[in-house]
């Protein structure tokens with residue numbers, strides 16, 4: 008476990024932990040910060056957190072795996088989140104995923120070989136009036152047509 | 164000095180996605196270029212609700228309502244409307260109807276707003292949510308002042324009880340009663356929680372309220388803190404709502420600066436503070452006991468009730484949990500009085516309800532109507548009817564826990580009890596409109612898939628029952644259904660209702676029961692005739708070439724990805740059904756409608 012001993016958490020995460028350490032129920036907030044810093048929750052970071060926070064590793068993994076938001080795998084540089092909420096489903100959200108698959112060659116929860124894009128499904132981005140909707144790195148694209156995808160992707 | 168003009172720009176997530184930020188920047192630049200800084204104020208507001216028409220800009224005092232703006236349009240609005248006082252007709256909202264009306268020069272005449280009544284959304288689209296002074300200017304924090312200095316905690320609870328307010332998070336529990344349980348529970352530490360997890364896919368009422376009027380939630384939670392003697396509040400909000408989180412953070416910081424959160428509020432002896440905690444994408448965490456587990460930093464597993472959180476909640480302490488929309492009603496009830504509030508709505512459902520109106524509807528957006536408004540008024544008057552002149556099939560309320568409302572109930576007044584009586588439920592306020600192109604079995608399968616994915620797995624009826632329901636629905640949509648599956652569906656559904664631990668499992672079968680009741684023949688059609696009238700269930704489709712219409716161009720054969728179409732330009736073409744994967748590409752490609760889809 009040498010790698011974990013020597014692992015230095017990012018300063019941003021360390022600051023955050025210092026702020027939250029004594030607050031009860033802080034684990035989820037700290038995991039959010041970790042994911043913000045690393046893009047996902049790497050194994051050695053989870054080990055390190057167990058040590059720093061003094062909680063069992065099993066609990067950390069228990070929480071990570073319960074919540075869809077936390078990811079254990081490396082994700083692409085740009086994260087495409089296609090809405091699969093009800094409004095978007097009715098208006099063809101599935102076609103958007105299929106079209107992305109055709110264009111990028113990877114399906115849901117997968118990353119392009121060059122690491123540029125990951126495709127994920129989310130439940131309702133809260134812009135149902137604009138269905139179908141997807142977001143790339145948080146920027147929302149609404150009233151999507153399949154034909155607009157190549158142009159949108161080319162911006163990244 | 165007051166400004167001569169105010170330009171209100173919608174800055175909700177939906178409008179921001181359609182470039183309202185750029186539009187804002189253009190306005191700032193044009194105002195500077197024309198040296199109008201002292202005459203015009205630009206305000207970034209919350210959602211106007213009419214998301215279909217976004218991005219939207221309103222100019223006051225003219226009341227001009229500009230829709231679907233592009234950044235390029237900004238200069239014209241400045242030069243014409245602001246400088247010359249002439250509205251830019253081509254950019255005004257222009258209802259596409261046959262009543263021969265002209266572009267609307269007054270917001271008050273727009274159908275979308277006419278039957279609406281705004282309590283919860285009173286400040287959305289009116290104030291800049293990032294400025295506490297604007298909230299205060301609209302009587303903000305006055306209700307807090309009133310309770311702190313003129314009312315006893317018991318009087319506050321009595322006022323809320325008398326108003327008849329019921330929880331807007333789904334179950335409709337009387338809010339005043341909930342507070343009184345917590346008040347009576349003996350404990351020196353108590354908590355107030357705002358449920359902003361908004362998990363129903365297809366609903367965004369809470370998001371818009373938080374984005375457009377965050378202070379109203381802070382004020383309401385503080386009032387509840389005073390009423391039940393709690394000093395600490397938590398807002399549990401979905402991580403998927405970054406803009407709402409940002410605005411809440413700003414609002415909390417401002418309220419602390421103004422002495423409206425923290426120690427000795429407004430110089431009184433009462434102290435209260437609020438913290439934000441993020442959810443992490445688990446629908447079940449909207450359920451109150453799971454939410455508390457998640458707030459405690461655990462896996463979000465529901466706990467058996469009783470004990471109810473009102474008595475034994477966060478870290479075992481008495482806790483009031485209410486939904487965002489419930490909270491937003493509180494300051495108004497305190498200021499205008501329970502009697503005023505109780506006049507709105509129906510006998511047992513008081514006040515208004517916010518709905519996220521989406522799906523196959525012309526004016527999709529966020530609406531607020533008095534309880535007791537009929538579905539017909541919502542869909543046809545406010546919503547402007549079904550898209551592309553299609554036939555209304557059903558509206559779905561209550562999300563994965565709810566059911567469908569078919570056309571025969573269009574005139575039923577919508578309130579908690581009526582919706583339950585017809586097999587749906589109010590839910591949090593998602594209202595999804597379906598038309599003839601939507602397959603009822605397919606939608607039901609969609610909801611079941613959702614509940615199966617989101618089941619926490621703690622209890623067997625939900626974990627196994629949900630999966631079995633989904634499996635049966637899959638058989639039916641794949642063409643492998645049999646009539647006795649219908650009976651199985653309803654027996655499993657009833658077992659889940661009775662035996663599941665939490666609301667998720669207890670209600671997950673509602674979509675099944677409700678659609679089987681009102682659309683029995685669609686189920687039988689799928690099973691007996693292998694037919695999906697909406698052409699959604701691809702396994703049941705059969706493509707054929709109509710010889711009379713076919714001009715033997717061969718495009719279909721080229722389009723087919725699996726080579727299921729054989730023939731040549733002499734003899735014509737034929738589809739081999741054993742090879743066909745029912746992708747429908749040939750159907751889309753044929754320009755002569757020579758391919759039939761059955």
Ligand SMILES: Cc1cc2nc3c(=O)[nH]c(=O)nc-3n(C[C@H](O)[C@H](O)[C@H](O)COP(=O)(O)O)c2cc1C
Nearest residue numbers: 330331332358361362449450451485486489666667
């Ligand atoms: C599976 C499930 C999901 C729920 N999701 C939400 C939600 O997203 N937002 C919410 O306010 N209430 C939700 N509820 C209802 C809460 O359990 C609780 O009744 C509500 O927060 C109480 O507040 P109210 O009385 O103001 O409605 C959910 C309930 C269940 C069973």
Ligand code: SF4
Nearest residue numbers: 620621622625665668
């Ligand atoms: S009903 Fe479902 S979600 Fe609720 S506790 Fe049981 S398994 Fe978990």
Ligand code: FES
Nearest residue numbers: 090092095132135
């Ligand atoms: S259903 Fe897609 S944004 Fe709500």
